[in-house]
Amino acid sequence: MKMLLSISWRNIWRHPARSGVLMGAIIAGIWAGILVSALTNGWIQQRFNNLIQEEITHAQVHHPEFLTEREALMYVDDAHEIFSFLDGDERVKAYAGRTLSDGMIQSPLTSSGVQIRGVDPDRERNTTTFHENVVDGEYLDSDIRNPILLGEKLTEKLNVDIGNRVVLTFQDMNNELTSASFNISGIFRTASTPYDERNVFVKAEDLQELLGDDIYHEVAIMLYDENLVDGVTEDLNESFDHIVAESWYELSPELRYITDMGGNLIVYIMGVIMLALAFGILNTMLMAIFERMKELGMLLAIGMSKLRVFLMIMLESVILTLSGAVVGLILTYFTVNYLGDKGIDLRSMGGESMAQFGFDAIVYPVAFMNDYITTIILVVVTALLAAIYPAIKALxxxxxxVVRE
Amino acid sequence: MAIITTHNLSKVYNPETVPVHALRDVNLEFEEGEFTTVRGPSGSGKTTLLNMIGGLDTPSDGYVEVDGTRITGMKDRELIDFRLNHIGFVFQAYNLIPVFTAYENVSFIMLLQKWDKQKMKERAEELLTAVGLKGKFDSRPKQLSGGEQQRVAVARALASRPKFILADEPTANLDTDSAMNLLDMMEKMNKEENVTFIFSTHDQRVIDRARRVITMVDGAIHKDEKKYPPLKGG
Structure with a gap:
């Protein structure tokens, strides 16, 4: 094998320019492929973190019909017993009850439909990172009466600012319309402008007072280990009646689809790139075989077995391709690390529009070890497949x- | 006892379309230690005969025996193994591995035979010294003259300690001095180490040195002259 490796390595460098061009193509292909995948991974991971860390959390508890009907009467039965249950569960890092209602928000200028999210500021702060999205003013722990937190987009639409009053109108527990004025204490901005336009945050106690009862429609649960989520939801569903506890991927199947797709993205991207590179490898190996017909014939004549000749050609292809791949992977590793730290600001390239779909305009590429390993496997498989035809031709x-010609 | 025997050896190319009779009922015996030349005009069947003896081509009829073993009809793998261990080849165009040094070209065949590393080194150096290339062990083929490359090819052919060496037009690409030096060297190997050489050539310089000259015409043996008996065995 040592002999075959030696002869294969030297054969590659018979034509440094030709091998160099192919290696350059492999380096560029790997660099571009992994970078595109890392960019998408970064987007997906940021989107995932935004949704999980800021809003959905790992699991939620609702009335079984709340998510489809969204009526005030469909609150979580025995919410305080569930809170006690969660307090005693070592898997649970934090939880927060939320009182929710759909209604209208009015400013002196205009009105808009919104989802009103009543939260316990202290618990919410421990459970999610939403408070980090406040870009102006204060979070709901302000001393002012009936504080309300509005999305930046909504403040623009309503033409209001910190300190202004707005009126919320919604149905109470008796299905009667009720209204109250709230004082804008802060403005938030998330990665999703539609979310900023449709959601307002108030204190749960203020909303409960207007609804007419101390009720919660949602319990958001954050775990120490995301992988334990199925066990926690199972335990909750078994322990309590008239509720449904669901994991994040049941609550947001599209998020799961996106993360699953992201996991396989490297295979699709590198698959396409490798398919193109396979023709380059095939061409290079065929040229190498055609110009060495006599030499290969001589090797067979003097007693080199066909298996060895076959292995030699396959090794040449793999070594040539892997050499380019290793350089490409190292270059990519440093590029992804650098950009993962600094981020890629896509605002100047229309990246702001990504916020319409809930994606950040500044992306931090992420490449996983699995991406590099998958790439190496694809490179080796491509090199082997592309060399089979030239190797058979040699056999x-x-x-x-041949030696007589 | 003959080390090579051909029995009614025939070869017809393109039998279905335009048949070309490259060999016609060739019956020959070669003794150990011979220094034999197969001569004849182009297309007379010299190279075809050597290819048949070397197991590089299969006859249309008849067969070849080497040392009592019938090589005609052997499977590919057996034949390659047989060539590796019994036959040395010297080609007109040297056919060295260009990415290997002279030393590596010679030791390559011993690597295939899985020689002990130290013995392989000693043998390769001994052979390269014997063919007059001491000091050029590390030279690559393109750094050597045509004559020197052919010497490396001879050393390579001898490396595996073959029963005999088949040399197809070994001097065709060499100038007179190089050709004479090469022939001196091969004649010395033949006399001192009893190595059997069979040449195909129409180079008069080679024919003049041979002790047996087989003349071929149109694929058949026209004349088989023994100038004087081989040094040993014949």
Missing amino acids: RLKPGE
Whole structure:
């Protein structure tokens, strides 16, 4: 094998320019492929973190019909018993009850439909990172009466600012319309402008007072280990009646689809790139075989077995391709690390529009070890497949004819 | 006892379309230690005969025996193994591995035979010294003259300690001095180490040195002259 490795390595460098061009193509292909994948991974991971860390959390508890009907009467039964249950569960890092209602928000200028999210500021702060999205003013722990937190987009639409009053109108527990004025204490901005336009945050106690009861429609649960979520939801569903506890991927199947797709993205991207590179490898190996017909014939004539000749050609292809791949992977590793730290600001390239879909305009590429390993496997498989035809061609040589030519 | 025997050896190319009779009922015996030349005009069947003896081509009829073993009809893998261990080849165009040094070209065949590393080194150096290339062990083929490359090819052919060496037009690409030096060297190997050489050539310089000259015409043996008996065995 050592002999085959030695001869294969030297054969590659018979034509440094030709091998160099192919290696350059492999380096560029790997660099571009992993970077595109890392960019998408970064987007997906940021989107995932935004949704999980800021809003959905790992699991939620609702009335079984709340998510479809969204009526005030469909609150979580025995919410305080659930809170006690969660307090005693070592898997649970934090939880927060939320009182929710759909209604209208009015400013002196205009009105808009919104989802009103009543939260316990202290618990919410421990459970999610939403408070970090406040870009102006204060979070709900302000001393002012009936504080309300509005999205930046909504403040623009309503033409209001910190300190202004707005009126919320919604149905109470008796299905009667009720209204109250709230004082804008802060403005938030998330990665999703539609979310900023449709959601307002108030204190749960203020909303409960207006609804007419101390009720919660949602319990958001954050775990120490995301992988334990199925066990926690199972335990909750078994322990309590008239509630449904669901994991984040049940609550947001599209998020799961996106993360699953992200996991396989490297295979699709590198698959396409490797398919293109396979023709380059095939061409290079065929040229190498055609110009060495006589030499290969001589090797067969003097007693080199066909298996060894076959292995030699396969090794040449793999070594040539892997050499480029290693350089490409190192270059990519440093590029992804650098950009993962600094981020890629896509605002100047229309990246702001990504916020319409809930994606950040500043992306921090992420490449996983699995991406690098998958790439190496794809490179080796491509090199082997591309070399099979040239290798078979070499095996069909008739040494008696070739050495005489 | 003959080390090579051909029995009614025939070869027809393109039998279905335009048949070309490259060999016609060739019956020959070669003794150990011979220094034999197969001569004849182009297309007379010299190279075809050597290819048949070397197991590089299969006859249309008849067969070849080497040392009592019938090589005609052997499977590909057996034949390659047989060539590796019994036959040395010297080609007109040297056919060295260009990415290997002279030393590596010679030791390559011993690597295939899985020689002990130290013995392989000693043998390769001994052979390269014997063919007059001491000091050029590390030279690559393109750094050597045509004559020197052919010497490396001879050393390579001898490395595996073959029963005999088949040399197809070994001097065709060499100038007179190089050709004479090469022939001196091969004649010395033949006399001192009893190595059997069979040449195909129409180079008069080679024919003049041979002790047996087989003349071929149109694929058949026209004349088989023994100038004087081989040094040993014949």
